[in-house]
Amino acid sequence: MSINYSRRRVLLHWLSAVIILWALASGFYVAFNPVSASTQQWVGSFNVSLTTLFIPFFVWRTWLFVCEREPQGTALSLNKRLALAVHALIYLVIGVVLVTGVLMMKSAISVFGLVRFPQPLADPALIELANTIHALSCMVLSMLVALHLCAVLWHEFSGRRVVRRMSFAKPAVTLTRAQS
Numbered sequence: 001m002s003i004n005y006s007r008r009r010v011l012l013h014w015l016s017a018v019i020i021l022w023a024l025a026s027g028f029y030v031a032f033n034p035v036s037a038s039t040q041q042w043v044g045s046f047n048v049s050l051t052t053l054f055i056p057f058f059v060w061r062t063w064l065f066v067c068e069r070e071p072q073g074t075a076l077s078l079n080k081r082l083a084l085a086v087h088a089l090i091y092l093v094i095g096v097v098l099v100t101g102v103l104m105m106k107s108a109i110s111v112f113g114l115v116r117f118p119q120p121l122a123d124p125a126l127i128e129l130a131n132t133i134h135a136l137s138c139m140v141l142s143m144l145v146a147l148h149l150c151a152v153l154w155h156e157f158s159g160r161r162v163v164r165r166m167s168f169a170k171p172a173v174t175l176t177r178a179q180s
Contacts, residue, residue: 005166006068012061013166019054020094023047024142031135048105049112055098062091083151090144096137103130 005013027047030040065087076084102109102120104127109117121127155162 006064007168009061009064009068010166010168012057012064015057016054016061016094019050020141020145023051024138024145027138028142045110048101048109051098051101052109052111052117055102058094058098062095065091086144086147086151090141090148093137093141093144097134097141100130100134100137103127104134 026043029035030043035043105119105121106127108119111117121130152162
């Protein structure tokens with residue numbers, strides 16, 4: 001039996017997906033393509049603001065991931081344990097990306113010019129270390145997102161409707177032979 005996700009988990013999943021895909025794609029784009037200084041500054045500023053706002057939603061989503069589990073005593077198959085481990089790794093890596101993203105800031109953190117948080121680190125060596133870990137964890141997260149998308153496609157083409165379960169659509173009603 002597969003679980004249906006709560007509306008809040010579905011909402012947080014798609015919010016996370018949009019923000020993470022945007023931040024990864026735009027961040028890699030400006031890092032590996034010749035862009036103007038103004039474009040680089042705009043993307044950097046926008047991504048810092050967006051991902052700073054995302055942090056509390058990610059904390060909430062992580063809490064739901066930990067708390068909304070299958071009932072105690074339910075034996076998990078090897079495939080379900082593997083999927084759970086990969087999802088836990090995705091959450092861990094997102095956490096590392098977010099924390100190092102904050103720690104690598106070389107100035108105060110401005111959230112869309114409305115709120116400012118002080119620069120967390122002053123030591124240039126620690127800021128550079130956070131920057132390096134951030135870049136590496138973004139690469140790892142990109143690979144995990146690609147793996148996740150491949151798994152979704154594999155499940156969909158195998159007849160397991162994971163996209164339907166992670167949507168706001170009502171789950172399809174399955175009739176038993178006695179009902180049909």
